[in-house]
Amino acid sequence: MSTEHLRQNQIVAKREIAPKTYWYDLYHPKIARKRQAGQFVVIRVHEGGERVPLTLVGSDPDRGTVTLIFQAVGHSTMELARLEVGDALLDMAGPLGRPTHIENHGTACVIGGGYGTAPVLPIAEALRGAGNRLIGIIGARTRGLVILEKELGSLCDRLEVATDDGSYGRKGFVTDALAALIAEGTDIRFVLAVGPTPMMRAVSELTRQYGIPTMVSLNPIMVDGTGMCGGCRVEVDGQTKFACVDGPEFDGHLVNFDLLMKRQGAYRAEERQIAENYEHCRIAGVLDA
Amino acid sequence: MSEVHPSKQPRQPMPEQPPAERVTNFNEVPLGYTPEQAMAEAARCLQCKNPRCVTGCPVAVDIPGFIGLTKEGQFVEAARKIMETNVLPAVCGRVCPQETQCEILCVLARRGEPVAIGRLERFVADYEREHGPRETVPPVPATGKRVAIVGSGPAGLTCAADLARRGHSVTVFEALHELGGVLVYGIPEFRLPKRILKAEVERLRDLGVDLQTSAVIGKLDTIEELLGPEGFDAVFVATGAGLPKFMDIPGENLLGVYSANEFLTRSNLMRAYEFGKADTPIARGKRVMVIGGGNVAMDAARTAKRLGAERVILAYRRSREEMPARAEEIHHAEEEGIEFHLLTLPVKLVGDEQGRLVGAVLRKMELGEPDESGRRRPLEIPGSDYESPVDVVVVAIGAGANPLIKDTTPGLEVNKWGYIVADKATGATSIPGVYAGGDIVTGSATVIEAMGAGRTAAAAIHLYLTGEAPERDGAS
Numbered sequence: 001m002s003t004e005h006l007r008q009n010q011i012v013a014k015r016e017i018a019p020k021t022y023w024y025d026l027y028h029p030k031i032a033r034k035r036q037a038g039q040f041v042v043i044r045v046h047e048g049g050e051r052v053p054l055t056l057v058g059s060d061p062d063r064g065t066v067t068l069i070f071q072a073v074g075h076s077t078m079e080l081a082r083l084e085v086g087d088a089l090l091d092m093a094g095p096l097g098r099p100t101h102i103e104n105h106g107t108a109c110v111i112g113g114g115y116g117t118a119p120v121l122p123i124a125e126a127l128r129g130a131g132n133r134l135i136g137i138i139g140a141r142t143r144g145l146v147i148l149e150k151e152l153g154s155l156c157d158r159l160e161v162a163t164d165d166g167s168y169g170r171k172g173f174v175t176d177a178l179a180a181l182i183a184e185g186t187d188i189r190f191v192l193a194v195g196p197t198p199m200m201r202a203v204s205e206l207t208r209q210y211g212i213p214t215m216v217s218l219n220p221i222m223v224d225g226t227g228m229c230g231g232c233r234v235e236v237d238g239q240t241k242f243a244c245v246d247g248p249e250f251d252g253h254l255v256n257f258d259l260l261m262k263r264q265g266a267y268r269a270e271e272r273q274i275a276e277n278y279e280h281c282r283i284a285g286v287l288d289a
Numbered sequence: 290m291s292e293v294h295p296s297k298q299p300r301q302p303m304p305e306q307p308p309a310e311r312v313t314n315f316n317e318v319p320l321g322y323t324p325e326q327a328m329a330e331a332a333r334c335l336q337c338k339n340p341r342c343v344t345g346c347p348v349a350v351d352i353p354g355f356i357g358l359t360k361e362g363q364f365v366e367a368a369r370k371i372m373e374t375n376v377l378p379a380v381c382g383r384v385c386p387q388e389t390q391c392e393i394l395c396v397l398a399r400r401g402e403p404v405a406i407g408r409l410e411r412f413v414a415d416y417e418r419e420h421g422p423r424e425t426v427p428p429v430p431a432t433g434k435r436v437a438i439v440g441s442g443p444a445g446l447t448c449a450a451d452l453a454r455r456g457h458s459v460t461v462f463e464a465l466h467e468l469g470g471v472l473v474y475g476i477p478e479f480r481l482p483k484r485i486l487k488a489e490v491e492r493l494r495d496l497g498v499d500l501q502t503s504a505v506i507g508k509l510d511t512i513e514e515l516l517g518p519e520g521f522d523a524v525f526v527a528t529g530a531g532l533p534k535f536m537d538i539p540g541e542n543l544l545g546v547y548s549a550n551e552f553l554t555r556s557n558l559m560r561a562y563e564f565g566k567a568d569t570p571i572a573r574g575k576r577v578m579v580i581g582g583g584n585v586a587m588d589a590a591r592t593a594k595r596l597g598a599e600r601v602i603l604a605y606r607r608s609r610e611e612m613p614a615r616a617e618e619i620h621h622a623e624e625e626g627i628e629f630h631l632l633t634l635p636v637k638l639v640g641d642e643q644g645r646l647v648g649a650v651l652r653k654m655e656l657g658e659p660d661e662s663g664r665r666r667p668l669e670i671p672g673s674d675y676e677s678p679v680d681v682v683v684v685a686i687g688a689g690a691n692p693l694i695k696d697t698t699p700g701l702e703v704n705k706w707g708y709i710v711a712d713k714a715t716g717a718t719s720i721p722g723v724y725a726g727g728d729i730v731t732g733s734a735t736v737i738e739a740m741g742a743g744r745t746a747a748a749a750i751h752l753y754l755t756g757e758a759p760e761r762d763g764a765s
Contacts, residue, residue: 030509030510031509034508034509044466048560048563048566048567048568049567049568050559050568050569051466051559051569075568076568090466091466091502091503092503093464093465093466093503093504093505093509094505094508094509095508095509096505096508223551223554223555223559223569224464224465224474224554226464226465226505226531226691226693227531227532227691227692227693228464228474228531228532228533228550228554228691229533229548229550229551229554230533230535230548230550230551231547231548231551233542235542240535240541240542245692245693258644259542259644262544262643262644263542263544263644265544266544266572267570267572270564270570271570273565274564274565274568274570277565
């Protein structure tokens, strides 16, 4: 495909891979060339919009595209979801954050919870590339929310799926699947987990009992993403760290998850307010005019 | 009746929004001179043969020159006179500490009030922007050399303009989505309206400068890559003091505690003060405490007031005399009802079960012997702790060096605080072709000092690229 006519940050592909969960390929040749597993971008959709951090799920350096996957759950991600192929993001800065530390651990297990499965994908790819035997676990509330099963499955020697309601795969949480693997005697030497904060905490609690090194990718509220504001501070081993430049991945056994969850809820009231305004405008037809 | 020289007349006062009104909006506080006021004020200038004011200006603006034109009503010409050496006159007329730079050296200051150089600069720059014909830039023969400028704050923009005027091809890389660096994320709308900054930045485009936003050097390209595959012949690093400092006291990660960088970035760059029109939220505290005594602390306190705080307390561990903020900023803050708690050190922040800030434990201080900065050292008074209810705290105790460039540039010498080591006279770093200036070299300083560093580096880069010493054009 010729890319000469493409603008930077332009959407070249859009797919809804689960309800309200979107896969975008965007044109940004330089980030496509530079990005490494574990890094993210900060985007803005429109003038006045928030700066939103999103994990770089993958890239195609030949086409000059990067892949972002997001769930339209808040105001900014809903606005992002309204864009179509041919539209362009107003801004995209990256690749930000430290790349994942990759080595051959022997057997490694990657765990994705909900749309947190998306950030797991590039790390799985890199771990695979380093020669790890790879086990994947995908967790979701229900069958329809299981994403990237095929993509992650093709990288893993073994893939487990767990749903809360038992509609697909094992009934239960990702920790149940992980506990079963450990009980079977699987010699897991490294775990990487990305997903909702309670899930990352539960995984870390479990692996702590077995002394399995565990990394988690944190998603606190961020503004600039370059270490300038300190809004994304998290506590790791009693020390304050900035997730945007010191992370986003940290040792799950040392993260203060309680603090993280509190800080993630800092603007819940404002988020509700802006979502209501938005809904009101949409109903009134202001946004569609 | 004998004529009294205008210099005997009092300095023209600056019309301002009254305090009670301005704390309810984010509009600019000083309203600017009228043309009549500007001409009357300009007439006070004695046009000294050896003007001392110019020696106090880091970019050596021809002050008597522009004031002479202002006196004659030639406002556009006066502004263009400033622009020969200063690309950001409307910015500098607002944020420069003239009282410690040019105005303090004015002959009239010996026996009375100095000429209001800053206010005049602001007036003619605003007049030129609103009334002047668009400046046509005379074409300069291209040198074929390419220079990358990292950071679009005052140092970067000044360096970019100087190099573009000498025929070099200049690209500015800005990490954030808007141009201006600290001028856009740090300085509030009520001190520097964004549209005025934008207009001055646009002049750089007229000079042919390529301005790129959302380009995080150190991540997207490293300095090495700029000089290698990207084909630049020289790099100027002007990334500013982009690392927030905290106090390292218990409770700093509670909800409601901000670094000044975050608080001001949310309000200024992200326009959280217009929440509803803009999407980024900010905590609107009822009782806000700002920690610090510099200009950034004043900006944060005044912003908090405008965001609707009932009380804004400024806690500073030394006394009024040691406060580093400009007198004008302190005065404006006091007028707006900011409560100064001097000789006060927060030692602990207190939260509720949800992790929200509810109070601060403060300790009384007294002044001891002078320390290495020459200021009297604050000493803690044992047993003086008391608790004060607060729901937002802004930590404004300075900023450090952002490590992004240092960490990705092997061979770049930095000092023990992480600031880049650069030659004072040239801005040259330990790597040939790489220059640095502004807060990333000096630590937090003023806008005009950063501009001076940009100017110095531009001259040195020109020499490095062409072997020619730059023509004298006001800068010495």
